Amino acid sequence: MAAQQVRDGFVELYGTEPEGVWSAPGRVNLIGEHTDYNDGFVMPFALPHTAVAAVSRRTDGVLRLHSSDVEGGVVELRLDDLAPERDRNWTAYPAGVVWALREAGHPVTGADVHLASTVPAGAGLSSSAALEVVIALALNDLFELGLQRWQLARLCQRAENVYVGAPTGIMDQTASACCESGHALFLDTRDLAQKQIPFDLAAEGMVLLVVDTRVKHAHNEGEYGKRRAGCERGAALLGVDALRDIPYGELDAALDRLGDDEEAVRLVRHVVTEDERVEKVVALLESGETRAIGPVLVAGHTSLRDDFRISCPELDLVVDTALASGALGARMTGGGFGGSAIVLAEAADVETITKAVQEAFAAAEFTAPRVFEAVPSAGARRLV
Numbered sequence: 001m002a003a004q005q006v007r008d009g010f011v012e013l014y015g016t017e018p019e020g021v022w023s024a025p026g027r028v029n030l031i032g033e034h035t036d037y038n039d040g041f042v043m044p045f046a047l048p049h050t051a052v053a054a055v056s057r058r059t060d061g062v063l064r065l066h067s068s069d070v071e072g073g074v075v076e077l078r079l080d081d082l083a084p085e086r087d088r089n090w091t092a093y094p095a096g097v098v099w100a101l102r103e104a105g106h107p108v109t110g111a112d113v114h115l116a117s118t119v120p121a122g123a124g125l126s127s128s129a130a131l132e133v134v135i136a137l138a139l140n141d142l143f144e145l146g147l148q149r150w151q152l153a154r155l156c157q158r159a160e161n162v163y164v165g166a167p168t169g170i171m172d173q174t175a176s177a178c179c180e181s182g183h184a185l186f187l188d189t190r191d192l193a194q195k196q197i198p199f200d201l202a203a204e205g206m207v208l209l210v211v212d213t214r215v216k217h218a219h220n221e222g223e224y225g226k227r228r229a230g231c232e233r234g235a236a237l238l239g240v241d242a243l244r245d246i247p248y249g250e251l252d253a254a255l256d257r258l259g260d261d262e263e264a265v266r267l268v269r270h271v272v273t274e275d276e277r278v279e280k281v282v283a284l285l286e287s288g289e290t291r292a293i294g295p296v297l298v299a300g301h302t303s304l305r306d307d308f309r310i311s312c313p314e315l316d317l318v319v320d321t322a323l324a325s326g327a328l329g330a331r332m333t334g335g336g337f338g339g340s341a342i343v344l345a346e347a348a349d350v351e352t353i354t355k356a357v358q359e360a361f362a363a364a365e366f367t368a369p370r371v372f373e374a375v376p377s378a379g380a381r382r383l384v
Contacts, residue, residue, distance in 0.1 A: 002052045003021045009116070018114070027047060031281045033300065033304055034169075035271055037170075044179065045376040049118045093160070094131060096162075096163030106145050133152065157173050206344065208374045209343040211370070214370065238257060269303070270304065274300060294329025300331045357371065358371070
C-alpha cells in the first residue's frame with residue numbers, strides 16, 4: 001500500500017511513472033550505544049517503519065526532491081552546486097547521498113524523487129539513516145553502480161558526517177541496509193563483520209516495546225559531537241586507536257591511568273563496559289536465555305545516564321516506571337538527549353506497563369508518549 005501511494009504521488013508530481021519504488025527501515029538498537037564511533041560492537045534490528053522512495057533517473061545534472069511529510073513543493077538542486085553543510089533542511093540527507101556517490105566517482109547524473117516515511121523523526125529510531133539508505137539503494141540500482149550493502153552504508157555515513165555535519169557512527173546506516181526479518185544484527189563496527197542473531201520474542205511470549213518520549217533531539221547540535229570528541233581524547237590519553245582496544249579485563253588499570261580526569265574516566269568506562277554488554281547479550285540470545293538480557297539492558301541505561309550523561313527525565317521515567325511495573329528490562333536507545341526507550345516485557349504484562357508509563361507521564365505533566373511494539377523486520381529493499 002505504501003509503495004502504491006508513493007508511486008501515485010510521484011506520478012502526480014512529475015507526470016510520469018517512476019522507474020521503481022524502494023524502502024529502507026528505521027532501527028532500534030537493542031544494546032551497544034555510542035560504541036560505533038569507538039570501533040566497538042552494536043546490536044540493532046530493523047523496524048517495520050520505513051522511508052519509501054519512488055525514483056527515476058535524470059541525465060541533466062538536476063536533482064528534484066519532494067516529501068509528503070514536509071510542507072512545500074518540489075525542491076530542485078543542481079548536482080554541481082551540492083556542497084557540505086550548506087543545506088540545513090531535510091533535503092540535506094538525500095542530497096548528501098548524491099554528493100557522496102559523486103565524490104566517490106560514481107556516475108549519478110540526476111534524479112526525480114518522491115518520498116514518504118513512517119519512521120518517527122527525532123525519536124532516536126534513525127529516520128535520517130532510513131532516508132539516506134533508501135536513496136542510496138535506489139540510485140545504486142538505477143545507475144547500476146554495483147555497490148554492496150556495506151558500501152552503501154559507508155557512503156551514507158559519509159553523507160551524514162560531511163554533508164549534513166552530524167558526527168554519527170556507522171551503525172544506523174548499516175542496520176537500515178543490512179538487517180534481516182526476525183533477527184538482530186551483531187555488528188563489529190571496526191571491520192563491519194556481521195552476524196544475524198535470531199530474535200523472535202513472540203515465540204517466547206515476550207514483547208519489546210518502544211516508548212517514544214516525543215522529546216526531540218538533533219545530533220548536529222553539539223552534545224553528541226562533544227561525547228565523540230571526548231571518547232577520542234580518552235583513546236589518545238590511553239595510547240590506543242579507539243576505545244574498542246581497551247579490553248574489559250584491563251578497564252580498571254586504564255581508568256587508574258586517567259587519574260582525576262573525571263570526564264575521560266566516565267566516557268571510557270561507558271564504552272568499554274557497553275562493548276562487554278553487547279557480547280553478553282549475544283551469548284545469552286545464542287544460548288536461549290532471552291529473559292536474562294533484561295538486567296543487561298538496565299545496566300546499559302544506568303551507564304548512559306550516569307557515565308555518558310545523555311539521558312533525560314522523560315527517558316529515566318520510562319525506565320523506572322516500566323521496571324516498577326514488572327518489565328524484564330528497559331533502557332534508553334539511540335543517541336540520547338530525548339528520543340525513545342525500549343522495554344522488554346512478558347506479553348501478559350504489556351498492557352499494565354503501558355498504562356503505568358502513560359499515567360506517570362501525565363502525572364509529571366510531560367507530553368504523552370507514543371508506545372508501540374518493535375518487531376524485527378527486513379532491511380532496505382526494492383518494492384516495485
